[in-house]
Amino acid sequence: MGALTHPEAQAHPEALSHLDALESEAVHIFREVAGEFERPVILFSGGKDSIVMLHLALKAFTPAPVPFPLLHVDTGHNFPEVIDYRDRVTAEHGLRLHVASVQEFIDSGRLRERPDGTRNPLQTAPLLHAIGAHRFDAVFGGGRRDEEKARAKERVFSLRDEFGGWDPRRQRPELWQLYNGRHSPGEHVRVFPLSNWTELDVWQYIEREKIDLPAIYYAHEREVFSRSGMWLAPGEWGGPREGERIERRLVRYRTVGDMSCTGAVDSDAVTVERVIEEIAASRLTERGATRADDKLSEAAMEDRKREGYF
Known part of the structure; x- marks a missing residue:
């Protein structure tokens, strides 16, 4: 199935709707990664952005299965409704799911609980460990530029060093939707197919595609x-x-x-x-x-x- 699946897009390919254009760009990014990288993975939390991202991945490769596994960084303090959804969707589509557990890192002494009890800042170590252990070279994330100022300056292909860090001086231009996935051994690339989407775009797409949340x-x-x-x-x-x-x-x-x-x-x-x-x-x-x-x-x-x- 191609990205242009709606009647108005098929009838007038030169005049895509706003959502069709965003969908087409995201599908192109998924297929570009499949062609450039050996071991991609999709970060999947069960949140709406990762759900839309998975929906786009399914569209990009249907009728074949999605050729990437999913990775969830589990804080241990997730909403039960979201974990139930995560498990149901992965089973429904026959997807492979890797779970990087913050709780396991705390239990083994590799991390310590914060005084405020917040575990979101503790997700970095389990994430980087999972990327290294599975040798993932491309990691899809659901970040959007409209969310926060640190995300606003991000590229679609974001090069990360051997420690997983981001250096603005090493990021590459992306003219005419040309994405450079070149990286050295030990490095990887974060990929953001929803970079140009807004929260409103995401919800309008959920409405159009009748996506369950x-x-x-x-x-x-x-x-x-x-x-x-x-x-x-x-x-x-x-x-x-x-x-x-x-x-x-x-x-x-x-x-x-x-x-x-x-x-x-x-x-x-x-x-x-x-x-x-x-x-x-x-x-x-x-x-x-x-x-x-x-x-x-x-x-x-x-x-x-x-x-x-x-």
């Missing part, structure tokens, strides 16, 4: 408590603290990650259409509104990128 992306009642202007889920990682009161509210999640630092937003959007209306009216990015780990410092994501996570 974990239920927490839609409004539901949940016990939460307020901290730093966000509704966080209570749990063993350090909440609620003294003076923080648990409430039962109608909320949904714009992004999913470690439960200790991923905030919910007040919402009554129970359908894709309502979510799209809500996002179109929002003036805050999803990470800016709901991710406490990005608020640790002005350069939190930039630091993690240089260390080898993003």
